[in-house]
Amino acid sequence: MSPNSEGGGGATTAGQAPMRVVVATGNRHKVEEIRAALAFTSWEFVAAADLGGWPEPEETGETFEENARIKALAASETYGLPALADDSGLEVDALDGEPGVYSSRYAGSCATDAENNARLLLALGDTPRVRREARFRSVIVLVREDGSEVVAEGVCEGHIGTEPRGEHGFGYDPLFWPDATPGRTMAELPMAEKNAISHRGAALRALHDLLEAVGE
Numbered sequence: 001m002s003p004n005s006e007g008g009g010g011a012t013t014a015g016q017a018p019m020r021v022v023v024a025t026g027n028r029h030k031v032e033e034i035r036a037a038l039a040f041t042s043w044e045f046v047a048a049a050d051l052g053g054w055p056e057p058e059e060t061g062e063t064f065e066e067n068a069r070i071k072a073l074a075a076s077e078t079y080g081l082p083a084l085a086d087d088s089g090l091e092v093d094a095l096d097g098e099p100g101v102y103s104s105r106y107a108g109s110c111a112t113d114a115e116n117n118a119r120l121l122l123a124l125g126d127t128p129r130v131r132r133e134a135r136f137r138s139v140i141v142l143v144r145e146d147g148s149e150v151v152a153e154g155v156c157e158g159h160i161g162t163e164p165r166g167e168h169g170f171g172y173d174p175l176f177w178p179d180a181t182p183g184r185t186m187a188e189l190p191m192a193e194k195n196a197i198s199h200r201g202a203a204l205r206a207l208h209d210l211l212e213a214v215g216e
Helices: 028-038 064-079 100-105 113-124 191-197 199-213
Strands: 019-023 043-047 083-092 133-143 149-160 176-178
Touching: 019 028, 019 064, 028 043, 028 199, 064 083, 064 100, 064 133, 064 149, 083 100, 083 113, 083 199, 100 113, 133 199, 149 199, 191 199
Parallel strands: 019 043, 019 083
Antiparallel strands: 083 133, 133 149, 149 176
């Protein structure tokens, strides 16, 4: 499963079709982000939802890695292809790591971003700034043809504000102040700047380096 041919640069061997890797998601924007970050031209990344019949599994894991593995294994078994999945969320130190794996459903299984943000602010109450440290964490699991796995992780450190700010992004972005961009929430960053510091971007870069290191 090698992204780089003998000539280097990730080009496919003449006449050889790219290897298809299914991404366990219905989000095409996420697939584009993965394609750009890994930049392996001998791989073809495709969203599971685009292959039809994607039975998105229940995320019953207690960690991001467990949930990413559940999704990657389900996609690999469903389509008979190598598969990649990520799971990510917000960890707040003052809340003992909550909302964590429940980030997208913190205020309920069908909660909106605004409802999740409101619950987070309520949970933090008047917690002082020095105790509002938090991070976005992303874990990526790649299941290869032989069933072996490559796991990579990325984080974005910051703190939680006291009210939403910014019109970009989604989820907890309006409340999250990254350490890397003082004075601006994640929701106030242009997309290119957000991608450069994001947890998923960091995890993808780590995955790229791991695969390059072993000549995959």
